Amino acid sequence: MSKVPVIVMSGFLGSGKTTLLFRLLQEAAHFNLLPAVLMNELGKQDVDGHLLQEASPNLNLAKLLDGCICCSKKSDISDSIKQLLLRKPDVILIELTGVANPEEIVDALTEPALIPLVKLHKVVTVLDAENVRDYNSIFATDRELVHTLRRQIEVADLLILNKIDLITDKKQKSIVKAIRKYNERSLLLPTAHSKFDLNLLLGALQPRQDQHNQSTTFNRNLLFQKHLKSAKESTTPVASYSRIQSISIPIESELIMNQRFIERFLIDWGSKLIRAKGYLSIGVKYERLNMQFAGKRINWQPTSFQGNPYLVLIGLDLDVSALEEDWKRRIIELDVHTL
């Protein structure tokens, strides 16, 4: 049996991985490929998973929630991949959390149970052009995180410099120069909304019925070798996230709130928040909206999500109890004003 290729998508929180995943899923049919998806989210609530299922109800999807894939037991990853393989996909797309080191999943794919079943095709790292240069100073005190973000660049087969619509050409040039210090070999594509020729990722893949045994990677073998070497050399692997926490806040569906209320809360906590997302019920008509807060920008989109509203907040060194207290206080005030 031929091995199923795996494409790993890495990149910091909010850089545009899910946007790329959506494009890959949309385009897979044009390449005559049946995809499967393994999603890893930091929180218990799986916002992106729901968006995917909404867009593609029959999607072969497995989820590893509430933790980084690097910390999930290898058996969990292995079980999820085996579950996906039952429906005989042509390619498995793995979206890592923003704080995962892609080497960890490469390691998991080399578990004995998976070696005969899957092979790494490419590691793609998506970078947020508007914010990527600031990470070193923002996270200066978190060496593990800085290390992880650097490894995301260093081990990528393909680097997507996303969100260039938000920066000047001059800034783009200087970012490219900075990225090249960590990875001068792999293809680096400036994009907006991860729009690039997906032939680069899917073109070499074949539907399984008529697969040839061909090599399709940029530096896959190198990555495997490099990783196996470092795994042998190092007995104390660096954890992929440390000071980053995620909190999920359930929201009563009867509560009447507007977008401004949420935005004010996010702006007030903005210096501590890296990312926030959720499903909210807005206004007296309880309109359901998906909210995405990334790189200090907030986007709202209508959604068909009908479950209980909630907000997921991901932050660095968050004072969780202060944040929860503040949220409760605001909710009480909101309730009083809407009585």
Ligand SMILES: Nc1nc2c(ncn2[C@@H]2O[C@H](COP(=O)(O)OP(=O)(O)OP(=O)(O)O)[C@@H](O)[C@H]2O)c(=O)[nH]1
């Ligand atoms: N302006 C702009 N916004 C973008 C671009 N790509 C993605 N976005 C927006 O940025 C936000 C985050 O994008 P996602 O694709 O969810 O990012 P992600 O990397 O999956 O985020 P996590 O799941 O938190 O790791 C969403 O609101 C996107 O619509 C881009 O090129 N330009």
